[in-house]
Amino acid sequence: MHRVLIAGGGVGGLTAAHKLRQLLPPEDEIIVFDQSAVHTFWPSLLWVMSGTRRADQVVRPFRALREHGITVRQGQVTAINPRAPSVTVEDREQRGDAVIVALGATLAPERVPGLAEGGLNLYTLAGAEEIWRRLQALEAGQVAVLISSSPFKCPAAPYEAAMLIDGYLRKRRRRDRVEVALYAAEPAPMGVAGPAVSAGVVTALTERDIAYYPNAAIEKVDAAAQRLFFRGGREGRYDLLVYVPPHRAPDVVASAGLAAADSWVTIDRERLETPFPNVFAIGDIVGIPLAQGKLLPKAGVFAEGEGEVVAQVLAQRWLGREGARFTGQGACFIEMGRGVAGFARGNFYAEPVPAVKVYSSGRHWHLAKIAFERQWWSRWW
Ligand SMILES: Cc1cc2nc3c(=O)[nH]c(=O)nc-3n(C[C@H](O)[C@H](O)[C@H](O)COP(=O)(O)OP(=O)(O)OC[C@H]3O[C@@H](n4cnc5c(N)ncnc54)[C@H](O)[C@@H]3O)c2cc1C
Structure with a gap:
């Protein structure tokens, strides 16, 4: 009998749990630890922010996973011992035969003075709800969408947010009285996907009259004066x-010896194993360098693919089943407002640069994103 401990029940952790349940015999135990009682489907926050979803539509209780033969324990993971291996949740150490670390990225708005006081966090459910409330009340003025540092999860999300805000304001006939600007701490949108994707996003912003300021490194926000101050004056x-906060690796991975202080976890990029046998890390918590020098983007599509592969690696090791390798395949919808979306798909492990194909935008990609959300819930709940 084997016991797999999964730290984090987000996109990566849940995918690994379900795939393991399919592959391992029923007597094997799969335990997911999460600090929250509910699973949040983060991509839907863009629709909460723009009024097409309510908060209760984008979360589901973890307890429902019991029916799928997965144990979920709520609590804060405070330590991981990769040598045992074990996971400690609120002072109780649990040993396992394998550990999958899927704790995601920690949001750190406090790294920019004034940011949390002066703005609304697009990457939290409460922030997305408040953005929607404030957007409805905004009759005139200026909306600033701010990417405060890189890397951040879902490289498309803030650009999508700006276009969804634009679409809402146009629908309400307020766009001539409200300016929309996007300040980004990166040289180009979705740069890792290549110049064609970046150029497509810049064109989409320009067509919508969204002022775009790349290489804008925020230094501080003056909440009282409602002003942004960037490096270089x-x-x-x-x-x-509306801001994307700085991201950092959770402290627990550095104290576990899985990463240097304030660094992402390094793993074998195909088997997703850390240097410790049977200890894996997947999703936003890992830093996978690509040939062109950038990191594999932090996105649910990769967390999901990695979760599937880890389960197959363990099933191969313990049951002699067919193995698998993570090959860097990924895809991304790009919401552009008013029911239209774009789509890009490719191999991010391709060398010397990722091989990404961009498809022309249209209503069908927006509908495909809705279908993807529906599929996510029906698969697990
Ligand atoms: C607004 C927005 C839009 C997005 N859109 C897309 C999209 O369209 N496509 C796409 O591919 N990706 C998208 N993403 C990114 C995607 O959501 C993430 O890349 C993905 O969720 C990463 O999965 P993960 O399992 O690594 O981490 P997460 O899904 O963040 O899960 C981490 C889990 O660990 C738990 N946790 C953290 N620390 C602890 C602790 N110490 N103890 C216990 N539990 C803990 C958390 O509660 C959480 O449940 C979007 C993200 C946002 C914010």
């Missing part, structure tokens, strides 16, 4: 500030 004004 640039300044910006806002009435509504």
